[in-house]
Amino acid sequence: xxxxxxxxxAIDIKxxxxxRLLRGEFESSKEYPYSxxxxxxxxxxxxxxxxxxxxxxGARGGVPKNIDHIRSVRRVFGGEIEVGGGIRSYDTxxxxxxxxxxxxxxxxxxxxxxxxxxxxxKDFPGRVILSIDSKRGRVAxxxxxxxxxxxxxxxxxxxxxxxxxxxxxxxxxxxxxxxGVDPTPYLEIKEHIGKxxxxxxxxxxxxxxxxxxxxxxxxxxGKAIYEGRIPVExxxxxxxx
Numbered sequence: 111x112x113x114x115x116x117x118x119x120a121i122d123i124k125x126x127x128x129x130r131l132l133r134g135e136f137e138s139s140k141e142y143p144y145s146x147x148x149x150x151x152x153x154x155x156x157x158x159x160x161x162x163x164x165x166x167x168g169a170r171g172g173v174p175k176n177i178d179h180i181r182s183v184r185r186v187f188g189g190e191i192e193v194g195g196g197i198r199s200y201d202t203x204x205x206x207x208x209x210x211x212x213x214x215x216x217x218x219x220x221x222x223x224x225x226x227x228x229x230x231x232k233d234f235p236g237r238v239i240l241s242i243d244s245k246r247g248r249v250a251x252x253x254x255x256x257x258x259x260x261x262x263x264x265x266x267x268x269x270x271x272x273x274x275x276x277x278x279x280x281x282x283x284x285x286x287x288x289x290g291v292d293p294t295p296y297l298e299i300k301e302h303i304g305k306x307x308x309x310x311x312x313x314x315x316x317x318x319x320x321x322x323x324x325x326x327x328x329x330x331x332g333k334a335i336y337e338g339r340i341p342v343e344x345x346x347x348x349x350x351x
Contacts, residue, residue, distance in 0.1 A: 114158045117319060118192070118308065119342070120332035121149050121183065123176045124166040130333045132286045136170060142336045144345075146176075150183040152344040160190040162215075162278075162330045168196020170255075177209070184210045192239055194278075200226050200233075207234060215278055217241030218251040220269065221258050228272070235273035239308070242266060244295065245282040262295070263302045276306030278330065284312030286333050291318045296325050316340055 122129055123146050124139055132138035144152075146163070153161050163183055167175035174180070174196045184191060194215030197203050203214045216238055220227045231238045242262045243250045249260040258265075266277060279299060284291070291312045300307060309322050310330040319340070322329050334340045 113316075113319065114156065116323060116328055117158065117340070118160050118162045118328050118330045119149070119153050119158055119335055120162045120164065120330050121146050122164045122166055122332060123179050126176060126179055128336075129166065130286045130336065131166070133282055133284075136166070138286070144336075146179045147182040147186055150187040152342065154187045154189070155344060156342050158189060160192065160212075160328070161187055163191060163193045164215075165193070165195030169194070170196075172196055172198055172252075174202060174206075180206070180211070181209055192278075194239075194241060198223070200230050203230050203234070203238070207237065213237055213239050213275060215239045215241045217243055217249070220265070221249065221251050221260065231269070231272050231274050236275050238274050239276060239278050240266070240269055240274050241278050241280070242299075243280045243282055250282060262299055266299055266303045270303045270305060274305065276308065276327070277303065278308045278310060279326075280330075281311035285310065287312055288314040288333055288337075288339070290314050291321055291329075293321055293325050296322065300325070314339055 128142045128144050128146055129139045165174045165176045190212040192213035192215050193206055193211045197214050197216050198219045206214055220240055242265050244262045249258045249265050251258050289312045296309050306327040308328045309326045313331045313334045319329055335342055
């Protein structure tokens with residue numbers, strides 16, 4: 111498989127800037143010297159097929175806050191775009207689809223507003239990715255700041271027979287840590303689902319990416335690209351805090 115079909119570069123946006131958090135903690139925000147649209151252009155030129163855009167302000171506030179930046183990214187990236195962060199209503203998701211976004215990544219609404227989520231996935235079949243964010247073995251919601259009673263497997267099974275595209279499974283304890291990946295949680299959840307699975311959290315090298323091939327259908331990578339551990343033409347790997 112072509113690495114650029116398997117790796118999904120992340121663009122995490124906070125107050126209009128590209129940042130990465132450590133384990134989802136907003137106080138740990140690290141800023142990088144690229145604008146969202148600059149990164150999107152670089153990923154487009156490099157030939158990536160899909161990118162993962164997160165509105166971090168939206169994730170914390172409950173409604174998208176960086177729509178203008180998402181629009182700019184859409185204008186310059188020719189492949190597929192999935193967007194997450196603050197998509198907690200049917201109307202918000204529909205607005206993003208109208209802006210030309212290919213997939214929305216939704217977690218909190220699936221737990222707190224299951225009727226609205228069910229309406230969304232039936233009206234937009236195959237365009238909703240169910241976000242499963244694992245923290246201490248439970249699904250975290252509300253920008254990872256609230257813990258639900260569901261296990262990742264329980265949440266996955268709730269919707270596997272429904273017309274979602276698939277899942278984004280993030281191991282929060284590893285996210286942004288460059289600590290490496292553990293394939294075990296992905297192998298375990300695969301036993302409960304039939305739809306595609308994307309991995310996220312802890313990727314530190316191309317070897318980590320290769321370790322996940324054959325287990326999941328793609329992997330979201332942020333910090334390892336930003337800091338030059340996985341080289342991308344046009345990115346210097348320069349960081350700034």
